[in-house]
Amino acid sequence: MRIENPQLLAALPELGVEHCRDEQLAGWTSLAVGGTTDVLVIHQLQHLPDLVALLGREGAPWRFVGGGTNLLVGDGELPWLALHLASKNARLEFAGNQVRVPAAADLGRTVMECAKRNLGGMEGLIGVPGSVGGALRMNAGAYGIEIGQFVRRLDLFRAATRTIETVPASEAGFRYRHTAFAPSDVMVAVELELPAKPYEEILATIKMCNEKRRASQPLNEKSAGCIFKNPPGASAGKMIDELALKGHRVGGAIVSERHANFFVNRFQATADDLLRLIDYVKERIRQAFGYELEEEVIIWKN
Numbered sequence: 001m002r003i004e005n006p007q008l009l010a011a012l013p014e015l016g017v018e019h020c021r022d023e024q025l026a027g028w029t030s031l032a033v034g035g036t037t038d039v040l041v042i043h044q045l046q047h048l049p050d051l052v053a054l055l056g057r058e059g060a061p062w063r064f065v066g067g068g069t070n071l072l073v074g075d076g077e078l079p080w081l082a083l084h085l086a087s088k089n090a091r092l093e094f095a096g097n098q099v100r101v102p103a104a105a106d107l108g109r110t111v112m113e114c115a116k117r118n119l120g121g122m123e124g125l126i127g128v129p130g131s132v133g134g135a136l137r138m139n140a141g142a143y144g145i146e147i148g149q150f151v152r153r154l155d156l157f158r159a160a161t162r163t164i165e166t167v168p169a170s171e172a173g174f175r176y177r178h179t180a181f182a183p184s185d186v187m188v189a190v191e192l193e194l195p196a197k198p199y200e201e202i203l204a205t206i207k208m209c210n211e212k213r214r215a216s217q218p219l220n221e222k223s224a225g226c227i228f229k230n231p232p233g234a235s236a237g238k239m240i241d242e243l244a245l246k247g248h249r250v251g252g253a254i255v256s257e258r259h260a261n262f263f264v265n266r267f268q269a270t271a272d273d274l275l276r277l278i279d280y281v282k283e284r285i286r287q288a289f290g291y292e293l294e295e296e297v298i299i300w301k302n
């Protein structure tokens with residue numbers, strides 16, 4: 001989708017919005033697939049309500065893209081704009097065991113900054129790429145922990161009411177890779193509370209998690225991490241592996257030989273290739289186990 005209205009175009013710089021025309025979203029996602037649209041990069045959060053009001057008046061739909069590491073975006077011309085928070089000035093503010101983190105901050109950098117102040121707990125999240133906002137939306141987790149367990153409160157922009165609200169963690173509905181937010185809610189910042197731990201101890205756990213990841217995941221290939229959520233008490237990866245589907249290929253998309261729940265874009269895959277591979281694997285699992293796998297990756301079909 002392209003912004004053509006001259007008045008809207010003129011208003012964007014006043015709202016601190018950088019207008020990136022005709023972007024291939026393949027360049028904004030770790031799977032390296034996704035069609036074309038205008039991307040609006042928000043540099044001044046205080047203008048987010050005005051921006052969303054303007055887009056509403058224009059009848060221009062939008063979706064929010066963080067680090068793009070859990071997204072499967074459709075091919076071709078996209079019928080919506082992409083909004084993105086600029087991360088350049090994402091500064092963490094510490095007060096005792098608590099830290100306020102802008103949603104645009106990189107998750108891995110956040111874990112390390114906290115570690116340097118002897119604040120631990122989030123070591124398992126070190127290899128989860130993307131932004132803090134995306135991690136909150138997904139309730140990202142690894143190696144037995146999830147970000148939601150450290151959240152005290154969140155600031156979020158509610159597009160429905162065009163207000164920025166502070167909500168306690170109890171209202172976020174954090175569950176396994178799930179939160180209760182509306183699709184149009186935008187995370188703005190979060191207050192985390194973390195247990196005190198010596199830096200060296202945190203580093204040792206981080207090192208262990210990094211080694212486990214390197215040994216089991218195709219980190220040098222284009223992916224979105226796990227494609228499916230694990231069924232209760234089971235592993236989606238193990239189920240796919242049991243059906244000998246590692247290496248199964250549709251177009252340029254392949255079930256990773258290293259981790260069966262990672263689908264990688266090895267040969268210039270399109271979104272359609274990945275979607276067909278997902279459907280194929282789901283059907284095989286349905287036939288073999290009678291179980292309906294649920295996608296963890298967020299799919300925005302065109």
Ligand SMILES: Cc1cc2nc3c(=O)[nH]c(=O)nc-3n(C[C@H](O)[C@H](O)[C@H](O)COP(=O)(O)OP(=O)(O)OC[C@H]3O[C@@H](n4cnc5c(N)ncnc54)[C@H](O)[C@@H]3O)c2cc1C
Pocket residue numbers: 030063064065066067068069070071085103104127128129130131132133134135136137138139140141142185186187188217219223224225226298
């Ligand atoms: C190699 C690799 C390993 C991974 N390992 C893990 C893992 O161990 N555990 C795990 O949980 N995930 C993992 N992932 C998936 C992914 O990194 C996480 O889900 C991550 O938290 C997504 O953050 P993001 O900023 O990239 O979000 P995006 O992919 O940009 O967006 C994901 C969703 O969050 C929404 N969103 C993003 N930012 C905001 C915001 N500020 N406000 C509101 N909504 C927002 C988007 O609209 C979208 O619905 C992995 C991915 C890769 C590529």
